[in-house]
Amino acid sequence: MCWYDTVYLGSQGFRVPFRDHKLLQEVAVAHMAQAGVVPITWVAVGAELQADWRNSTGQELNQIMGEHLPFYGNLFASFLAAKG
Known part of the structure; x- marks a missing residue:
């Protein structure tokens, strides 16, 4: 079939x-x-909800994303290093 x-x-x-x-x-x-729906991934949804790593949930989002996307942990680490 x-x-x-x-x-x-x-x-x-x-x-x-x-x-x-x-x-x-x-x-x-x-x-x-x-039907006009724009498909996105759970990563995009999480990033849209977070909006900014400086928000109070930035560390938690980093932990979740880092478990599934190794490059995301590196990205967040560089953000923290630049932040000082």
């Missing part, structure tokens, strides 16, 4: 098991983009 068959049958109310999660994600993002 092709992915478009799965999407069509799902839209008709049928429960269709779908094992290719990567393809399902790509199809869902494509549908959202067609």
Whole structure:
């Protein structure tokens, strides 16, 4: 069964098991983009919510981001070094 068959049958109310999660994600993002949604990552959401490392939650965000993105820890360390 092709992915478009799965999407069509799902839209008709049928429960269709779908094992290719990567393809399902790509199809869902494509549908959202067609509807005008601008896809972003959790990193962008965190950065937008933080807005500025000087905010009180800057250290906590650095810890979370640094666990998942090694370069982010380096970036924050250079920020702290420049800050003095």
